[in-house]
Amino acid sequence: MASETVRPNPADLGIEDLRTHVADEMQRTRDRSIALTSAVDDDELVRQHSPLMSPLVWDLAHVGSQEEIWLVRDVGGRQAVRPDIDDLYDAFQHARADRPALPLLGPTEARNYVTTVRDKVLDLLDRSPLEGRRLVEQAFAFGMIVQHEQQHDETMLATHQLRNGDPVLDDEPPPAAVDADSLPDEVLVPGGPFVMGTSTEPWALDNERPAHEVHVADFRIDTTPVTNGQFLRFLDSGGYDQPRWWSEQGWQYRQRADLRAPLFWKDDGGTWLRRRFGHVEPVALDEPVVHVCFYEAQAYANWAGKRLPTEQEWEKAARFDPRSGRSLRYPWGQADPQQGRANLGQRHLRPAPAGAYPTGAAPCGARQLIGDVWEWTASDFAPYPGFTAFPYREYSEVFFGASHKVLRGGSFGTDVAACRGTFRNWDYPIRRQIFAGFRCARTPDSDELG
Numbered sequence: 001m002a003s004e005t006v007r008p009n010p011a012d013l014g015i016e017d018l019r020t021h022v023a024d025e026m027q028r029t030r031d032r033s034i035a036l037t038s039a040v041d042d043d044e045l046v047r048q049h050s051p052l053m054s055p056l057v058w059d060l061a062h063v064g065s066q067e068e069i070w071l072v073r074d075v076g077g078r079q080a081v082r083p084d085i086d087d088l089y090d091a092f093q094h095a096r097a098d099r100p101a102l103p104l105l106g107p108t109e110a111r112n113y114v115t116t117v118r119d120k121v122l123d124l125l126d127r128s129p130l131e132g133r134r135l136v137e138q139a140f141a142f143g144m145i146v147q148h149e150q151q152h153d154e155t156m157l158a159t160h161q162l163r164n165g166d167p168v169l170d171d172e173p174p175p176a177a178v179d180a181d182s183l184p185d186e187v188l189v190p191g192g193p194f195v196m197g198t199s200t201e202p203w204a205l206d207n208e209r210p211a212h213e214v215h216v217a218d219f220r221i222d223t224t225p226v227t228n229g230q231f232l233r234f235l236d237s238g239g240y241d242q243p244r245w246w247s248e249q250g251w252q253y254r255q256r257a258d259l260r261a262p263l264f265w266k267d268d269g270g271t272w273l274r275r276r277f278g279h280v281e282p283v284a285l286d287e288p289v290v291h292v293c294f295y296e297a298q299a300y301a302n303w304a305g306k307r308l309p310t311e312q313e314w315e316k317a318a319r320f321d322p323r324s325g326r327s328l329r330y331p332w333g334q335a336d337p338q339q340g341r342a343n344l345g346q347r348h349l350r351p352a353p354a355g356a357y358p359t360g361a362a363p364c365g366a367r368q369l370i371g372d373v374w375e376w377t378a379s380d381f382a383p384y385p386g387f388t389a390f391p392y393r394e395y396s397e398v399f400f401g402a403s404h405k406v407l408r409g410g411s412f413g414t415d416v417a418a419c420r421g422t423f424r425n426w427d428y429p430i431r432r433q434i435f436a437g438f439r440c441a442r443t444p445d446s447d448e449l450g
């Protein structure tokens with residue numbers, strides 16, 4: 001779905017090229033939203049496919065509402081288009097489960113609304129100085145709104161995965177694994193300081209800022225995300241029934257929710273099948289496991305004699321370049337993800353086999369840190385030292401604390417505009433409908449170090 005042209009960094013563009021880049025990104029993103037909402041009929045658009053998710057038509061109009069609030073009203077200083085619907089599309093006013101009962105815009109109204117807003121935005125983009133005010137500096141607010149729409153597109157993709165019925169989304173098979181068997185299971189990341197977060201990435205969101213030095217001790221991290229085949233060994237060894245592998249909270253949730261396997265798996269008389277966007281197929285053993293919650297990831301790691309990486313460890317593995325001592329935008333360097341480096345952008349509706357994308361490897365040798373599956377980390381979502389909420393507290397700040405765990409790296413359903421080495425995602429540790437897997441880490445034994 002996403003095209004693989006060279007995407008410029010807003011930091012490198014003059015004002016006219018920056019406007020063109022913004023317009024291109026907005027169009028590319030809207031094409032995806034339209035594809036996700038025209039793949040099903042109107043009845044399926046307004047229906048709730050799971051109490052965990054909004055109706056798709058809510059996401060669509062919500063995307064337009066945020067664009068209206070930030071770009072039409074704030075950046076553009078223009079008259080409101082639909083001030084009467086602000087409340088309906090305020091995510092903090094209504095829980096997802098309650099949204100179908102609201103007097104939402106219908107499919108046609110929602111499509112017309114987002115188009116009306118977009119036309120105004122393209123007009124004001126041409127006139128905005130894109131400087132002089134932090135909100136518009138380097139087109140930040142436009143980048144924020146592009147990322148917001150892409151994030152909801154990934155949410156809509158999760159709704160598609162929860163929906164019952166025949167497949168409706170197009171899909172290309174991902175690349176095959178390259179020399180997966182010859183890869184070491186783990187790579188060593190030597191201890192020492194590195195720069196975490198960013199103060200320079202133009203469209204980085206508030207929680208990725210500012211850049212700050214962090215000291216991380218020696219650790220080993222898995223070369224690839226944990227695969228379905230590996231996870232099956234945990235399952236087959238009775239891992240789901242042995243409280244010793246689970247944290248106390250994890251075991252409580254395992255009991256309460258009766259977890260027995262990753263979400264969307266089904267035991268078919270001794271073989272495991274999975275449902276993937278309407279396709280029912282044998283679980284692919286060489287693919288990273290997906291649709292496990294934090295507690296399942298943590299239990300697996302304990303069973304394997306390892307642990308989950310902290311967020312600091314994950315980012316050091318993904319970004320630290322020991323040759324220069326600097327932190328990279330992506331594991332492979334500064335260039336935006338191109339085809340062959342990472343599984344992003346909903347081109348493939350599944351993770352690629354473990355070991356794929358050798359040219360996307362980090363300096364430490366770890367692969368698939370970007371794309372394929374979001375990776376659970378051991379860390380709670382917390383502000384970096386010097387954090388300031390920008391431009392609104394409800395993006396990040398209200399979620400800081402022990403109830404949310406950080407996920408890193410993006411999934412096959414994450415767009416390149418909403419993914420980079422510093423990008424932070426977060427969710428409740430019980431969440432399984434997101435495209436999340438994990439990799440393990442461990443602290444080396446003292447006799448392993450030279």
Ligand code: AVJ
Nearest residue numbers: 148151152155395425426427
């Ligand atoms: C960053 C993915 C956790 O979807 O809840 C969307 C992004 N914030 N609208 C979410 C977001 C406001 C957010 N996550």
Ligand code: FE
Nearest residue numbers: 062091148152
């Ligand atoms: Fe939102």
